[in-house]
Amino acid sequence: MSDASRASGPILRLQDVKRGFGAGATRIEVILGASLEVARGEMVAMIGPSGSGKSTLLHICGLLEPAEAGRIEIAGHDAAAMSESERTAVRRMTIGFVYQYHHLLPEFSALENIVIPQMIAGTRRRVAEARARELLGQVGLSQRERHRPAELSGGEQQRVAIARALANKPALLLADEPTGNLDPHTAGDVFALLARLVHELGLAALIATHNLDLAARMDRIITIRDGELGRA
Numbered sequence: 102m103s104d105a106s107r108a109s110g111p112i113l114r115l116q117d118v119k120r121g122f123g124a125g126a127t128r129i130e131v132i133l134g135a136s137l138e139v140a141r142g143e144m145v146a147m148i149g150p151s152g153s154g155k156s157t158l159l160h161i162c163g164l165l166e167p168a169e170a171g172r173i174e175i176a177g178h179d180a181a182a183m184s185e186s187e188r189t190a191v192r193r194m195t196i197g198f199v200y201q202y203h204h205l206l207p208e209f210s211a212l213e214n215i216v217i218p219q220m221i222a223g224t225r226r227r228v229a230e231a232r233a234r235e236l237l238g239q240v241g242l243s244q245r246e247r248h249r250p251a252e253l254s255g256g257e258q259q260r261v262a263i264a265r266a267l268a269n270k271p272a273l274l275l276a277d278e279p280t281g282n283l284d285p286h287t288a289g290d291v292f293a294l295l296a297r298l299v300h301e302l303g304l305a306a307l308i309a310t311h312n313l314d315l316a317a318r319m320d321r322i323i324t325i326r327d328g329e330l331g332r333a
């Protein structure tokens with residue numbers, strides 16, 4: 102997947118993806134047939150009622166759980182054709198995740214939280230530290246590199262989480278309510294940072310949100326309701 106950043110087609114492509122949970126009488130259908138493309142440099146909002154399947158769809162796009170039917174392509178590569186180790190490599194190298202809660206490692210500094218995923222991916226410490234410093238600069242936290250998560254504000258924690266998601270230079274950014282824990286002003290700031298980075302770095306981004314103001318600032322909005330994707 103080292104060619105992911107140079108692939109010419111959409112970075113994310115879903116074709117008629119289906120997913121439900123359970124069997125028999127307790128079975129629920131969540132995604133009834135989702136088709137979607139997200140191009141490089143495109144920031145797509147996904148909105149829908151609670152329980153409509155936003156997180157489920159993000160997990161499928163992130164190869165964190167399988168679809169029951171349909172096709173998922175990441176940078177032109179068919180997920181179904183990958184071995185488990187290839188899927189793991191794609192998750193590490195090609196996809197960045199940002200969640201509502203930052204999930205930073207509490208005992209490590211901001212810098213180390215950005216270094217660790219790079220070292221897991223095989224980058225040498227010195228190179229990883231230089232990249233982490235560059236990213237901390239891009240998210241405006243150069244002065245906080247030695248701080249642990251508990252010593253950072255909520256907005257700063259989420260900036261570090263964004264930097265961490267970008268550490269391995271992914272082509273695809275998936276975010277689940279990335280500003281959901283923040284006050285409106287901080288949410289706006291963190292969103293503006295995210296949007297700037299998506300456009301500057303040419304990422305494909307799919308972002309689930311309940312915040313309609315932020316959704317309206319993205320390039321495109323898709324809705325999810327009763328298992329179907331639609332346009333806002």
Ligand SMILES: Nc1ncnc2c1ncn2[C@@H]1O[C@H](COP(=O)(O)OP(=O)(O)OP(=O)(O)O)[C@@H](O)[C@H]1O
Pocket residue numbers: 122123129131149150151152153154155156157158
């Ligand atoms: N592992 C699972 N097993 C059974 N049901 C599940 C599982 N994961 C999700 N669901 C169900 O799938 C539906 C969609 O859940 P999902 O978390 O994707 O919704 P969401 O749109 O992200 O909701 P929210 O906005 O509240 O976060 C829900 O009814 C949920 O209960």
